[in-house]
Amino acid sequence: MTFEEWLISRLRAWGCYAxxxxxxxxxxxxEALRLFQASEKLPVTGVADEATVAALRRDPGVRPGALAIYEKQVPIPAEPVWMREARRFMGLREIVGTKSNSTIMSWAKKLGGWIASFYTDDDIPxxxxxxxxxxxxxxxxxLLPKNPLGALEWGKFGKRLEAPVRGAIMTFVRPGGGHVGLYVGEDRRHYHILGGNQSNSVSITRIEKNRMAAIRWPKTGEPPKGGKVQLTAAGVPASKNEA
Structure with missing residues (x-):
């Protein structure tokens, strides 16, 4: 069970999620988190912080004043929520030829506006x-960039970071354009990046450090945690195609 699956099951048990x-x-x-936090007189943030997770562990069926019963201890993931969402799509691939992956196409429809009408084929980066x-x-x-399809536009997103941490949005230059993905870690010469359209799939790949253009963090996201994540190059392919 993932942390999100546990979280949803506990919010449902407390009657906050339908x-x-x-x-x-x-x-x-x-919204379910906000509802639960308000009912428990916790700061209403909509974020599954330590106090909220601790409160969700209690059995909602226990009468006030009775001995509380708790679920097992659940650690809050080190990766920010958007990075955990990105990992759900690991291995997803575009479809070569005239057909398109319906999941990728659904992202454009969800963002709506000009993006939905412009993005008509998963052969588009x-x-x-x-x-x-x-x-x-x-x-x-x-607030998303005005053109979220433009990889280098993400260099204006959110707020600037001096150095990458887990989940940082990083942009890179490449011949004819750019690339954007999430920081997983780094080795001596490469950043390890979780992103889409990496060899036509959602994957983790290594990108040369000298290609990095910007490091950004969402303004409404949880605070950055930790620092540089040192990894080895073993088992992670170097990027060959990001378009």
Whole structure:
């Protein structure tokens, strides 16, 4: 069971969530968290922080004044919520040829407006679309770039970070354009990036550090945690195609 699945099951047990049991940390979960926090007189943030998770562990059926019964201890993931949402799509691939992956196309429809009418085929670069989808899903109050399909436009997103941490949005230059993805870690010469349209799929790949253009963080997201994540190059392919 993922943290999101546990969270949704506990919010449902407390009568705060009536949405789908799909493991998606979207608007319905955020509103359920706010409802639960208000009922428990916790700061109403819509974020599953330590105090909220501790309160959710209690059995809602226990009478006031009776001995509380708790669920097992559940650690809050080190990765921010949008990165956990990104991992749900690991392995998803575009369809070569005239057909398109319906999941990728649904992201454009969800973002709506000109994006929905412009994005008509998954052969169009979709790294920015992927990041736009996970941010819009998990941080619905966050302002997206005016053109989220433009990878380098994400260099203006949110707020600037001096150095990457888990989940930071990073942009990179490449011949003829750019790329955007999420920081997983780094080795001596490469950043390890979780992103879309990496060899036509959602994957983790290594991108040369000298290509990095910007490091950003959502203004409405949880605070950055930790620092540099040191990894080895073993088992992670270097990027060969981001378009």
């Amino acid at each position: 949405g789908s049991m799909d493991g998606v940390h979207g608007r319905a979960v955020i 979709w790294c920015g679309l992927f990041i736009g989808n996970i941010i819009a899903t998990t941080l619905p109050r966050e």
